[in-house]
Amino acid sequence: MSVSGFLDVRDLSVWYRVGSSEIRAVRDESFSMEKGEVLGIIGESGSGKSTLAKAILRAIRPPGRIGPQSKIFFKGKDLLAMKESEFRREVLWKLISYVPQASQNSLNNTMRVIDHFYDTAYSHGLSREEATERALNLLRTVRLDPERVAKAYPFQLSGGMKQRVLIALSLLLNPELVIMDEAVSSLDVATQKYLLEIIKDINKDMGTSIIFITHDIPVAAFISTKMIVMYAGEIVEEGRTEEIIKKPLHPYSNALMSSVPSIKGDLDRVRPIREGLPSTEGCLFSTRCDRVMESCKTQHPGISAFNGRRVRCFLYGTNKAG
Numbered sequence: 370m371s372v373s374g375f376l377d378v379r380d381l382s383v384w385y386r387v388g389s390s391e392i393r394a395v396r397d398e399s400f401s402m403e404k405g406e407v408l409g410i411i412g413e414s415g416s417g418k419s420t421l422a423k424a425i426l427r428a429i430r431p432p433g434r435i436g437p438q439s440k441i442f443f444k445g446k447d448l449l450a451m452k453e454s455e456f457r458r459e460v461l462w463k464l465i466s467y468v469p470q471a472s473q474n475s476l477n478n479t480m481r482v483i484d485h486f487y488d489t490a491y492s493h494g495l496s497r498e499e500a501t502e503r504a505l506n507l508l509r510t511v512r513l514d515p516e517r518v519a520k521a522y523p524f525q526l527s528g529g530m531k532q533r534v535l536i537a538l539s540l541l542l543n544p545e546l547v548i549m550d551e552a553v554s555s556l557d558v559a560t561q562k563y564l565l566e567i568i569k570d571i572n573k574d575m576g577t578s579i580i581f582i583t584h585d586i587p588v589a590a591f592i593s594t595k596m597i598v599m600y601a602g603e604i605v606e607e608g609r610t611e612e613i614i615k616k617p618l619h620p621y622s623n624a625l626m627s628s629v630p631s632i633k634g635d636l637d638r639v640r641p642i643r644e645g646l647p648s649t650e651g652c653l654f655s656t657r658c659d660r661v662m663e664s665c666k667t668q669h670p671g672i673s674a675f676n677g678r679r680v681r682c683f684l685y686g687t688n689k690a691g
């Protein structure tokens with residue numbers, strides 16, 4: 370697979386310990402991202418999307434662990450090999466920042482909005498004047514009234530406004546990559562649309578690259594230029610968003626697209642995804658796949674290149690059965 374020189378994730382595995390057993394949340398996955406892209410990561414709940422993001426942010430805490438062979442390069446720097454203090458000083462917020470899942474609750478109701486900006490600014494050596502100027506500009510960028518909102522307390526703002534504050538905050542140190550985890554999920558549809566347009570403008574006008582994690586296919590279709598589809602900790606398909614939306618190749622991607630009315634056809638053609646747990650043998654999706662073959666039940670498919678995409682399925686590429 371190609372190497373971008375921007376973000377290159379190699380052989381990433383993440384385990385969590387639950388009681389006496391371990392869950393493999395990301396299974397030896399590799400992918401790249403180019404500067405300026407909006408990379409959408411989609412998949413059902415529990416497919417490993419947030420874990421992937423947390424690994425890039427070095428936020429997997431024991432008893433969770435990252436496999437020793439895993440590498441995450443950002444502009445050539447091996448993030449997992451850095452000292453924790455160096456990562457916090459040189460990378461977090463400055464190069465890579467994030468808007469966490471359920472993030473509206475991450476603002477402190479006893480602090481004014483501007484104080485949240487000061488907190489991050491001080492820890493990175495930015496003066497109060499500089500922080501104020503940047504904060505007001507960023508609040509304007511996310512289409513908030515800067516003077517009024519800066520002085521407000523989070524509990525005085527609507528959900529959509531709080532989310533915009535968090536996006537502004539994530540941009541304070543002008544990072545090159547922002548990871549947004551379910552950034553619009555808790556909002557009503559009209560507010561979602563408004564916020565997605567703001568995020569698109571940030572990508573276009575500021576050149577900020579974005580990893581956008583969502584289980585919402587229409588949202589991913591609207592915002593992303595490239596897409597990764599995850600199932601049970603594996604990347605099952607990767608390619609340009611418009612191509613995956615128009616013609617999903619992997620049976621799981623196809624099932625996802627067919628489960629959404631606004632993406633493919635009318636309501637009569639909406640099909641819920643067949644229920645079932647990931648298989649413990651062969652292809653993980655074989656228990657739910659409507660194109661399952663005998664080989665899928667015993668052999669595990671690797672991911673292979675096919676028509677400008679990568680697909681993990683025996684129907685395509687060098688994996689193709691027969």
Ligand SMILES: Nc1ncnc2c1ncn2[C@@H]1O[C@H](COP(=O)(O)OP(=O)(O)OP(=O)(O)O)[C@@H](O)[C@H]1O
Nearest residue numbers: 385386387392394413414415416417418419420421
């Ligand atoms: N801290 C944790 N301890 C134990 N298991 C975890 C932990 N965090 C995630 N998991 C498990 O790892 C797997 C992947 O979870 P993850 O949150 O990455 O998925 P996701 O696709 O982001 O789903 P969601 O949108 O629901 O967060 C799931 O089986 C989940 O239960």
